[in-house]
Amino acid sequence: MSQEGTTDSDIEAAIRENHPALITYITAGDPSLEETKEYVEALDRGGSDLIELGLPFSEPIAEGPTIQAAINRALDAGTTPEGFFDLVDDLETEAPLLVMTYYNMILQYGSSEASRASESDAEPSNKPDVRPFVERGAEAGLSGIIVPDLPAEEADPLREACDDYGLDLVFIVAPTTEGERLDRIMSQVSGFAYVQARLGTTGARADVSGATHDSLARLSEYDVPKAVGFGVSEGDHAAEIIEAGADGVIVGSALIDLIASSDDPAAALEAKAEELKRGAIRGADDNAVESVGETAATSPSER
């Protein structure tokens, strides 16, 4: 694993080599898988360093109204896990791809595979299994998985499968994550730590929350890549977040809004990615200027 100091994963390399990193999210199948392919390519061209693709689940409890609506459009369009993996098979982006989905989708891919495989058997096993999903994801070229309803305490089976197939399992760190749990989660970071900027659900906001600054200050002693999401929508937010010590910004709802409202979503997405990436770089430059003379602005952790 990465923190042992061996080779970087695709995701870690992407963040390190393109620092500060822009991570973009859209929902696969919104409004169709064909269009998602175009949009992902546009985000890639616009300077995304990692791209998260949402595999839609009917009960997205971590999502605000914007992504909920995108998920509904994707489900109405008939998006399935198999269609999703076919899309990933087809994509040839420079940015590594991650899937963001809810745990039940991962579990059922296994059980439906198992029941398909044993159709003739009288008693197919209906116990869900995470491995077939991870195996198929690795085969399609995914680099990582994010599961908003899977806390570290429940993650052992998926973590083991991800280790076996060489995928990163990205954990979220919330404003409420503290003390011993924070230490434990930070010691298991794989890919990057997804820093949730504020309590609540996903959704574009007009400003960067104070909680973001608090979180980044709290996390500064951990020497792992940190990317901030939940509410980021503009280049200026990206600048502020990177300046506050993040290694990357994660943007989703603001992109979904463009898909839903723009006449030429691909062009709009590419332009938006450029704006966000420029903002992030500006934040990093400001940081570099400030830290001249200071020694070791970010101290490595005790490890």
Added chain:
Amino acid sequence: MSTSNHETERNRERNSEATFGDYGGQYVPEALMPAVQELEDAYERYVLENEDGFMDEFRERMRDFGGRPTPLQRADRLSERYGREIYLKREDLVHGGAHKLNNALGQVLLAKYMGKERIVAETGAGQHGTATAMAAAHLDMPCEIYMGRTDVNRQRPNVYRMRMNGAEVNPVEAGSGTLKEAINETMRDWATTVETTHYVIGSIVGPHPFPKLVRDFQAVIGREARAQIQEQAGRLPDSVVACAGGGSNTMGTFHKFVPDEDVDLIAVEAGGSSLEIDAENAVAPNSATLSTGTDGVLHGAMTKLLQSEEGQIMESHSVSAGLDYAGVGPELSHLVETGRVTPVSVGDEAALNGFHRLSNLEGIIPALESSHALGFLEEAHEELGDLVVVNVSGRGDKDLETVLEETEKRDLEAAPDVEVFDS
């Protein structure tokens, strides 16, 4: 890799507390994990150890405000009809008209002991919402209820009751506008306000410790019934029958009987209009999760679910709004898996007949949910032994309009002459 093995070991230990066999767990967003763990701690201290006299105060309030204990009543005419002893546990007589207050009052009181300042809850038909609103008024806690738009429109009297008790009612526009969407939205609120707010979940569902917490508050049903039947009939029953939606009245009734291996425990689910699933439209015309569901994760727990092969949760259906849910409590899934609880299902029509029969023969108008247990009694009494306890989880006043409408559509053997309604 050593960190990883160490983690696995500690997770395994922790998980045995949080699960019932293969079911249960804590599948919630990271932001909620500290709150869920804080609740675990409060559950242990206040509920299991009666710290600060919590359980004493709870029982006292359930007596004075809630009307406990409820009677176990011999149903004379049903006993005659079925040729065996039938006893009814009268949860319809709890304040508010259903067992729901047992849990709602317990959790609102617990939230107070925990220093929380605000209550949120979901409701489907409005029974849990009204119980929570009553408890919150009684204990002077601000309260917001999430309710699907469809349910708001079809359960107006319950919306008024919640408003009268001072609760805010937030309609949820997403999806089909029923219970599942209401739970989603309440979880979203909780993930935003978790530092000050307690989520009073309405059944034995959700992440650990909710399934145990709610069961323990509801276990008073079975504790009373078990003592009462021994006093009145001189022995334990041959079988205990309760309806199951999420399963809180069910586990509440069963819990103290689980160690009594000779007592059959039967969970009656809503068979709706059919047990066949419309896979293409992801619709189940029933809510028979225990009987037909498959394992998966919903609303914080691994349990049996009505879901598509791909893992999308289906819309469920039942004439009874309180049973209309695509999931079920993880403890019931486990007890079904081990064979301790037998799941059965009863369709809309048999439930409606059960409703009319109890109204007509015993002078008790049962909730449509409870009517499923009574419908099962009619169908299968011969297999239930000589001494049967049936939980009447609630009263049916809330269902009169639905029952009139559904009765007019059908030719129900147990229904009174509908002409009186027409004129």
